[in-house]
Amino acid sequence: MNPSKIAYQARNSFLLVWKSTPGKIGILITATILLIAIFAPFIAPYPPNKPGVGPHYGGISSKHLLGTDDIGEDIFSQLLWASRGSIIIGFFAGGISIVLGVAIGLFSGYFGGRTDEALMRSTDVVLVLPLLPLLIVIASLFPASVFLVIAVIGLLSWPVTARVVRSQTLTLKSRPFVDALRLSGMSDLEIMFKVLLPNQLSLILSYGVFSAVTAVVIEAGLDFIGLGSINNLSWGIMLYFALSRDALLRGMWWWFLPPGFMIAVFGSGLILLGYGAEQAGRISK
Amino acid sequence: MQSQSLTGIFGNRLGSSYLKKRILAAVLVFFVVYVINFILPRLEPGNVVGALASSELLPQQRQQIIDILGINKPLWQQFEIYLKQTFGSFPPNFGVSFSYYPLSVWTVVSAALPWTLLLVGVSQLFAWTGGVLAGAWLAWHRGSKIDSFLFGISNFMWGVPSYWLATILIYIFAIKYRLFPAALVVSGTVTGMSQSEILDILSHSFLPILTLVILNLPLYMLVMRNSMVNVLDEDFMMAAEARGLKSRTLILGHAARNALLPSVTNLALSFGAILSGAYLVEIIFSYPGMGFLIEQAAMYRDYPLLEGIFLFSSILVILANILADIAYVFLDPRVEY
Numbered sequence: 001m002n003p004s005k006i007a008y009q010a011r012n013s014f015l016l017v018w019k020s021t022p023g024k025i026g027i028l029i030t031a032t033i034l035l036i037a038i039f040a041p042f043i044a045p046y047p048p049n050k051p052g053v054g055p056h057y058g059g060i061s062s063k064h065l066l067g068t069d070d071i072g073e074d075i076f077s078q079l080l081w082a083s084r085g086s087i088i089i090g091f092f093a094g095g096i097s098i099v100l101g102v103a104i105g106l107f108s109g110y111f112g113g114r115t116d117e118a119l120m121r122s123t124d125v126v127l128v129l130p131l132l133p134l135l136i137v138i139a140s141l142f143p144a145s146v147f148l149v150i151a152v153i154g155l156l157s158w159p160v161t162a163r164v165v166r167s168q169t170l171t172l173k174s175r176p177f178v179d180a181l182r183l184s185g186m187s188d189l190e191i192m193f194k195v196l197l198p199n200q201l202s203l204i205l206s207y208g209v210f211s212a213v214t215a216v217v218i219e220a221g222l223d224f225i226g227l228g229s230i231n232n233l234s235w236g237i238m239l240y241f242a243l244s245r246d247a248l249l250r251g252m253w254w255w256f257l258p259p260g261f262m263i264a265v266f267g268s269g270l271i272l273l274g275y276g277a278e279q280a281g282r283i284s285k
Numbered sequence: 286m287q288s289q290s291l292t293g294i295f296g297n298r299l300g301s302s303y304l305k306k307r308i309l310a311a312v313l314v315f316f317v318v319y320v321i322n323f324i325l326p327r328l329e330p331g332n333v334v335g336a337l338a339s340s341e342l343l344p345q346q347r348q349q350i351i352d353i354l355g356i357n358k359p360l361w362q363q364f365e366i367y368l369k370q371t372f373g374s375f376p377p378n379f380g381v382s383f384s385y386y387p388l389s390v391w392t393v394v395s396a397a398l399p400w401t402l403l404l405v406g407v408s409q410l411f412a413w414t415g416g417v418l419a420g421a422w423l424a425w426h427r428g429s430k431i432d433s434f435l436f437g438i439s440n441f442m443w444g445v446p447s448y449w450l451a452t453i454l455i456y457i458f459a460i461k462y463r464l465f466p467a468a469l470v471v472s473g474t475v476t477g478m479s480q481s482e483i484l485d486i487l488s489h490s491f492l493p494i495l496t497l498v499i500l501n502l503p504l505y506m507l508v509m510r511n512s513m514v515n516v517l518d519e520d521f522m523m524a525a526e527a528r529g530l531k532s533r534t535l536i537l538g539h540a541a542r543n544a545l546l547p548s549v550t551n552l553a554l555s556f557g558a559i560l561s562g563a564y565l566v567e568i569i570f571s572y573p574g575m576g577f578l579i580e581q582a583a584m585y586r587d588y589p590l591l592e593g594i595f596l597f598s599s600i601l602v603i604l605a606n607i608l609a610d611i612a613y614v615f616l617d618p619r620v621e622y
Contacts, residue, residue, distance in 0.1 A: 125314050127554065128602045132561035133579065133595040134321070140583050140591060141329055160554075213444050214558070220446045221565050225583050239449060243569075248452055251460065260449030267444020268437070275440075 016280035023276015029269025037083040046074035048081040048233060057250060066254045070245045078238055079258050085234030089150055089219045094212025096154025098161055102204055105165025106192045110173060127159040132221055139227040146232045149222060153215045164207050168200045202281025206274035213267040220263055235259040307610045311603045318599040322592040323367050380589035384581060390593035401574035404490065405563050408497035416505025417548055421541050424513030439503035447562035451496045451569045458492060465492050493570045497563055505548060512547040516540045546617055553609030557602045
């Protein structure tokens with residue numbers, strides 16, 4: 001495919017997603033948060049980790065929109081910067097999970113037989129592994145790093161995508177045009193990745209977003225237990241610091257409320273985007 | 286259909302090859318978890334030794350610990366010892382906890398397990414039943430304003446960290462208005478099960494349970510709503526409506542039974558996530574279940590205990606899945622068995 005055709009298709013699918021109400025809201029939320037993450041250095045009034053820019057445990061004021069923490073760092077600036085950490089985790093862990101899920105689902109559905117049996121049995125196993133307890137075991141054994149967290153969540157959250165892609169591939173595979181392509185000399189891999197995959201992108205997106213949301217929420221849980229990596233400022237880490245530094249007992253809701261709220265808003269933005277994609281996929285068929 | 290005795294139906298269906306297959310899969314999962322537990326600490330054995338003893342140890346003393354742990358033997362030999370240790374006696378031996386020494390992992394975990402089961406059981410009972418009823422109702426009123434409003438709320442709940450919601454509830458109910466205690470499961474220590482003590486436990490468990498109900502009910506509602514909408518669009522529903530059946534009979538008798546299947550699957554599939562959410566809620570309330578243990582164990586790098594918790598959590602998820610499979614067989618006569 002040439003670039004102009006890809007651009008045309010991308011524009012087309014964007015417009016289709018934009019047409020549905022959930023899709024529109026999802027795009028707006030996700031785009032806003034992405035913009036915040038990109039332009040954090042320019043929008044944030046203070047550096048995120050500079051102590052003493054305000055009073056200790058400061059309240060809401062015009063200088064500090066969300067007050068200041070125990071060592072006088074600006075909480076609003078931290079909130080803007082932290083979007084980066086959380087988005088990176090969601091994007092990469094979700095990405096790994098989607099790539100794995102798509103590949104396993106395609107191979108399983110397309111080849112069937114023993115390949116299918118083996119891949120689906122391993123899917124069943126990974127599906128029931130409780131992610132957080134396993135992640136806690138791993139994070140306490142090995143030094144906490146963002147890469148480790150991303151890798152573990154990505155490597156273990158693909159089963160749902162794999163199942164969906166498999167059943168969709170089974171349906172698509174039985175259509176006559178696939179036989180025609182095979183007879184015309186197209187290889188299995190080409191059929192899988194050039195024909196079957198593009199035909200279910202919207203479905204993949206609508207399930208894949210859940211992996212990204214799960215990744216952000218689980219990482220926040222890991223942070224809360226104190227096993228997150230402090231070097232990666234995320235909303236989860238902010239929440240961890242707020243709760244471990246008495247934000248609750250001091251009644252500083254402007255400290256512990258915004259990070260969790262941002263996680264939930266980011267999550268629902270992605271999920272609405274997924275709904276939009278799913279509806280767009282149904283319309284275009 | 287001929288009237289059969291309950292045991293007859295039960296025996297017939299549970300002896301089915303479908304369930305046998307599922308149970309075999311469950312055993313496989315257990316084995317995988319067991320092997321993960323064996324391999325993980327051996328990837329970085331220095332950490333385990335480090336957790337047991339300070340760095341000021343003499344090299345010989347370090348070596349002694351390594352000898353006692355047996356981590357210098359060949360891997361297959363270690364696995365043999367590991368297997369024998371675990372299943373050589375009853376109850377199975379999952380090692381000794383570092384932080385609760387000399388208590389075994391089994392003892393520590395089995396003391397915490399009932400509290401977690403109480404919390405998760407009660408909260409999911411309310412959340413699931415409420416979610417399914419609300420979802421069925423919403424499907425009937427699909428397209429209304431309240432439908433789209435609750436759709437938005439449900440999506441929002443996907444990304445809400447459980448412990449964050451718990452924090453908000455503590456702030457409102459325990460700090461601002463002092464209606465419920467913020468932490469622990471009892472005011473003093475548990476002595477017997479007197480009436481006042483049960484009331485005490487209930488008042489302490491109220492906020493954790495409420496957190497999980499608020500968190501999970503909307504998700505069950507969404508699943509039920511969507512599957513119900515799909516069922517309502519099917520031909521047999523139109524036929525039933527044309528037969529002049531009352532809408533109540535229609536919803537409960539025809540649609541709901543068919544629409545319940547995805548809700549059952551969803552409960553089983555998301556059980557791992559539900560459990561994780563509950564663990565975090567336990568931590569923030571200092572509720573003495575498995576989650577509370579996790580925090581303790583993570584703080585003291587108590588690897589045997591952490592692994593025990595992972596293993597038992599997996600067993601809970603596996604059991605939930607088997608129960609869902611059994612429920613499935615009863616709900617859906619089309620399942621091949």
